[in-house]
Amino acid sequence: MFFFVLIKKMIKKLISIYILLILFFSQSSVFASNSEFNVWVREFKAQAVKSGVSKKTSDEVMSSVIFLPKVIEYDRFQPEFYEDTHTYIKKRTNKNKVKQGLALYEKEKSTIDRIEKEFLIEKELLLALMGIETNFGKYLGKMDIVSSLATLSFDKRRSDFFTKELIILLKLVDQKIIDKKILFGSWAGAFGNFQFMPRTIRNYAIDYNKNSTIELKKTEDSFASAANYLNKIGWKKNTPCFTKINLNKSIPKRYLNSSAKNIKYKKKIKYFKKYIKNYNELKINKNLEAAIITPDIDIIPGASTYTPAYLVFSNYEKILNWNRSLRFALAVCTLKDRFKNEI
Numbered sequence: 001m002f003f004f005v006l007i008k009k010m011i012k013k014l015i016s017i018y019i020l021l022i023l024f025f026s027q028s029s030v031f032a033s034n035s036e037f038n039v040w041v042r043e044f045k046a047q048a049v050k051s052g053v054s055k056k057t058s059d060e061v062m063s064s065v066i067f068l069p070k071v072i073e074y075d076r077f078q079p080e081f082y083e084d085t086h087t088y089i090k091k092r093t094n095k096n097k098v099k100q101g102l103a104l105y106e107k108e109k110s111t112i113d114r115i116e117k118e119f120l121i122e123k124e125l126l127l128a129l130m131g132i133e134t135n136f137g138k139y140l141g142k143m144d145i146v147s148s149l150a151t152l153s154f155d156k157r158r159s160d161f162f163t164k165e166l167i168i169l170l171k172l173v174d175q176k177i178i179d180k181k182i183l184f185g186s187w188a189g190a191f192g193n194f195q196f197m198p199r200t201i202r203n204y205a206i207d208y209n210k211n212s213t214i215e216l217k218k219t220e221d222s223f224a225s226a227a228n229y230l231n232k233i234g235w236k237k238n239t240p241c242f243t244k245i246n247l248n249k250s251i252p253k254r255y256l257n258s259s260a261k262n263i264k265y266k267k268k269i270k271y272f273k274k275y276i277k278n279y280n281e282l283k284i285n286k287n288l289e290a291a292i293i294t295p296d297i298d299i300i301p302g303a304s305t306y307t308p309a310y311l312v313f314s315n316y317e318k319i320l321n322w323n324r325s326l327r328f329a330l331a332v333c334t335l336k337d338r339f340k341n342e343i
């Protein structure tokens with residue numbers, strides 16, 4: 001009997017040692033990742049100074065930077081990755097969205113009309129982008145952008161991209177183009193009514209009302225900056241973005257694009273004639289260059305391979321330039337057309 005009690009005690013002891021060990025190692029891994037992040041911050045600051053950021057700005061802006069685990073969660077769970085095209089578009093182009101956009105347009109009509117004429121960008125496209133990016137300025141994000149960008153730079157998935165963005169941001173602060181006090185935005189480091197990343201701010205943002213500061217949360221500067229961006233990357237006013245098609249199953253798979261990274265196999269529409277069931281109903285110039293996208297192929301398990309399918313044109317690729325997501329660009333152009341029917 002005594003023997004069994006002894007064994008029982010020993011097992012209990014072993015279990016508690018085991019639990020202590022687990023606690024110790026899990027704690028130490030938390031410390032390890034924090035200290036790894038701090039090492040990264042030190043190295044990053046040196047890199048920023050080397051690329052031309054003043055030491056003062058680098059020290060000041062990076063002084064309160066923290067690792068944000070939530071940002072990594074958001075990064076791994078973007079709706080672009082898991083929502084099917086139909087759901088994605090429907091959620092972002094509903095009646096309420098159109099109503100809110102029309103209300104904003106009524107209020108800011110003279111400014112928006114002026115910007116449309118000056119930059120040759122349809123007001124409907126500007127409204128659609130703002131509606132989808134921030135619900136017309138209602139969801140600007142409250143994240144500390146510096147910490148968001150630092151977290152994503154420290155993370156391995158897209159480290160190079162976000163490191164560059166963070167250095168650009170520090171330079172914008174350095175040059176007093178952006179005040180570090182207002183740097184609150186989305187989890188991915190985007191800012192203002194149209195969710196500009198630092199590089200977009202640097203390349204395309206403008207002080208339209210000439211009051212010496214770029215205000216991307218206000219109508220005049222944000223609309224003009226977005227219009228300037230679209231104009232510079234080559235959006236062509238009054239030319240189509242995409243059109244829906246029904247594909248024949250005979251179409252060779254190599255013609256189907258399902259990645260937003262690089263749209264391939266661009267041909268004149270008439271080249272695809274024998275593969276498009278509704279070809280004769282398409283009210284579009286058949287000499288236009290187009291590519292075919294089937295966005296649900298890769299992400300929706302068991303998706304019927306050829307639906308939905310779209311012909312996309314050069315304007316569509318400009319929206320991919322804005323945000324590399326096939327569904328995002330479809331939603332923007334869909335909402336644009338809904339505004340077109342209303343304004």
Ligand SMILES: [Ca+2]
Binds near residue numbers: 206209213214215221
């Ligand atoms: Ca301004």
